[in-house]
Amino acid sequence: MKKVVLFLVLLNVLSLFVYAQDRFPNPIPFKTIDYLDKSKVKQVYNASKSEKKGFLFFDMVSEPLAEVMFNGANFVFTEKNITIFPIYFSGQLTKKTSDDIISKVPTQIVRSPETSIFKDFKLTNEDFPVLIVYNEKNELCGFSRNVQNIAEIDCGLEMVQFKVLRLKIMTEEKDNTMKPYAFKPVVILSLKNNDTIAKLTTNKYGDFNAEIPDLDQDYLITVDEKNKDINFAVLATQTGKLVGKFKATDKGFEYKLLSVELSKLPDIAVEEDVEMKFTTLKQKALNNFDITETLYYELGESELTQSSKSLLTKVKKVMDTYPEFKLLVISHTDSQGDDEGNLKLSIKRSETVISYLSSIGIKMDRLKAAGKGEMEIRNRCTNGVDCSDKEHEYNRRTEFKFSRN
Numbered sequence: 001m002k003k004v005v006l007f008l009v010l011l012n013v014l015s016l017f018v019y020a021q022d023r024f025p026n027p028i029p030f031k032t033i034d035y036l037d038k039s040k041v042k043q044v045y046n047a048s049k050s051e052k053k054g055f056l057f058f059d060m061v062s063e064p065l066a067e068v069m070f071n072g073a074n075f076v077f078t079e080k081n082i083t084i085f086p087i088y089f090s091g092q093l094t095k096k097t098s099d100d101i102i103s104k105v106p107t108q109i110v111r112s113p114e115t116s117i118f119k120d121f122k123l124t125n126e127d128f129p130v131l132i133v134y135n136e137k138n139e140l141c142g143f144s145r146n147v148q149n150i151a152e153i154d155c156g157l158e159m160v161q162f163k164v165l166r167l168k169i170m171t172e173e174k175d176n177t178m179k180p181y182a183f184k185p186v187v188i189l190s191l192k193n194n195d196t197i198a199k200l201t202t203n204k205y206g207d208f209n210a211e212i213p214d215l216d217q218d219y220l221i222t223v224d225e226k227n228k229d230i231n232f233a234v235l236a237t238q239t240g241k242l243v244g245k246f247k248a249t250d251k252g253f254e255y256k257l258l259s260v261e262l263s264k265l266p267d268i269a270v271e272e273d274v275e276m277k278f279t280t281l282k283q284k285a286l287n288n289f290d291i292t293e294t295l296y297y298e299l300g301e302s303e304l305t306q307s308s309k310s311l312l313t314k315v316k317k318v319m320d321t322y323p324e325f326k327l328l329v330i331s332h333t334d335s336q337g338d339d340e341g342n343l344k345l346s347i348k349r350s351e352t353v354i355s356y357l358s359s360i361g362i363k364m365d366r367l368k369a370a371g372k373g374e375m376e377i378r379n380r381c382t383n384g385v386d387c388s389d390k391e392h393e394y395n396r397r398t399e400f401k402f403s404r405n
Contacts, residue, residue: 024132025120026140028053033085033117038106045083045105050136052082052155055118056101058129059089065146066129067100072147073131077155082133089113089128163268165210165257168238169202169223169246170380172231178380180206181233184223191256192217205388207238215262225252237266239394240379240387274311278318278402287404295353295398300337302348304356312356315400319362326366328401329353334392335374335383346371353398 033045047053054073058066066086073084086107101107110116113123121132133141135155142153165188169181181202188198188210197219198210212219221235223246233246233253243261246253262268272280274291281289295308304312319327331349333342350369358364374383377395381387 027138054084062129343373
């Protein structure tokens with residue numbers, strides 16, 4: 001019976017795939033899309049834009065469901081990463097009954113599928129509403145006729161056009177202390193064409209966020225600073241990890257952020273999970289290696305969150321696959337709280353990790369716990385220093401030290 005059910009499920013999935021390939025063009029059959037903006041002025045959308053495209057086709061009867069599907073698509077694919085084209089087929093050129101779809105591209109009113117640029121989609125009234133999604137390369141991802149199945153549309157890996165630089169600027173004063181470059185203007189230039197990418201102001205911790213169009217070019221980060229009490233300025237991640245030192249100029253400081261550096265920055269680099277990290281390190285034929293992860297707890301607590309348990313499930317899978325390895329778990333805290341209390345807390349957290357791994361099937365003789373409290377702070381955030389939550393978080397980590405028997 002189970003085999004029959006499985007076969008029917010696979011047959012249904014296959015038939016949907018074949019249906020999509022037969023009915024909807026792959027890739028998108030046009031390079032540009034003309035549309036009317038809110039002022040009814042003609043605009044041109046370049047289909048080569050590196051973002052997902054969703055075409056939501058509906059008519060008067062299916063309009064209420066289409067509005068719900070629009071919101072669902074923005075939730076599933078993230079509104080910033082997809083442009084949805086709501087296409088209303090009226091049967092005659094009349095206004096929509098409502099205007100509840102607030103999209104980047106306003107709802108376009110079209111007489112019929114056969115007379116529109118979408119004639120290759122082979123749509124009929126029975127198809128409405130239908131959402132058809134293409135990925136950043138204009139390849140067909142899939143389609144849905146209801147809200148529930150939108151999440152089943154698979155576009156593979158994310159290829160968001162804009163990447164966000166989340167960085168920090170700090171300065172060393174004459175007294176040799178590192179301080180945030182707070183509430184200061186920053187300009188980011190593209191070195192490909194010398195365009196200004198962003199003008200912004202740092203926050204109290206010297207942090208700033210800036211969108212960049214791609215990772216295949218170099219950028220120049222400049223600050224106009226004449227204070228002679230500043231020895232030098234450094235660029236860091238918002239967690240406080242050093243990226244590099246600014247160059248002093250007549251106008252202040254500048255840092256050339258090369259494309260090779262960009263791909264390694266947090267929030268841009270593709271983060272490997274613990275299984276992939278282990279596999280990569282094991283391929284180097286090492287007998288001992290460390291993997292550092294962030295396990296999340298409530299402030300001052302040692303109880304594991306659900307996300308931490310999910311990570312430890314992956315650690316268990318590694319331990320099951322490679323029984324010749326033992327594991328030492330070392331936890332670290334930030335500097336908030338007293339030193340002795342943090343040391344005890346870190347030991348307790350490691351013991352909690354070991355206990356959980358044991359409860360899901362790893363033998364205790366392969367596990368060992370240790371804690372270092374705030375003895376190994378990785379950034380400027382030692383006792384008494386005002387730091388952001390992200391800087392403190394950088395110090396709250398757990399090290400998994402694998403060793404072969």
